[in-house]
Amino acid sequence: SQTIHQWPATLVQPVGSPLSLECTVEGTSNPNLYWYRQAAGRGLQLLFYSVGIGQISSEVPQNLSASRPQDRQFILSSKKLLLSDSGFYLCALIRGGTDTQYFGPGTRLTVL
């Protein structure tokens, strides 16, 4: 079965600093990968998804970006964090031929 790792688990960063969150996957090949954010008091929101290496689709215009340098690696980045970037970031995957999403443990980001 598949396993999703997210690193780090928690992060506190100052406004204006860069960001790199990593998601790595085990136990499956060529999955669809997703980055979601859950801001305080709000529902989950899709940020980016990827159907393959180097293929990134953005759902919401913002100061974040994503990359997929390897089949099982999905990275969320920012050059300069905003206060509004605080939230719980979840990586998820779908295996080929299924519609069930599997979620990673998440990274809790606080921007001060």
Place this chain on the structure above:
Amino acid sequence: KNEVEQSPQNLTAQEGEFITINCSYSVGISALHWLQQHPGGGIVSLFMLSSGKKKHGRLIATINIQEKHSSLHITASHPRDSAVYICAVSRGSNYKLTFGKGTLLTVNP
């Protein structure tokens, strides 16, 4: 208006009670998902359904495609069922999810 609406927003029950959480959506979907988010933040997929009814243990999920409505039922609720329950819909071939805001369920012993 959100594409996915859940009710109630908060729900408190006594152990053993039968619980129902409702979800309505306003768009065409390929599937509806019920997710459980634990207090630590981790999310688990409970059900994915596109028609009819599914049952897993004490949890039952139903969907009415014509009415664009789904319900999640918990029979004989237990304090360990306390969590946020999230309804989400997927559309299109890329399986992107649109989420409701969640229902916070607290089951008291």
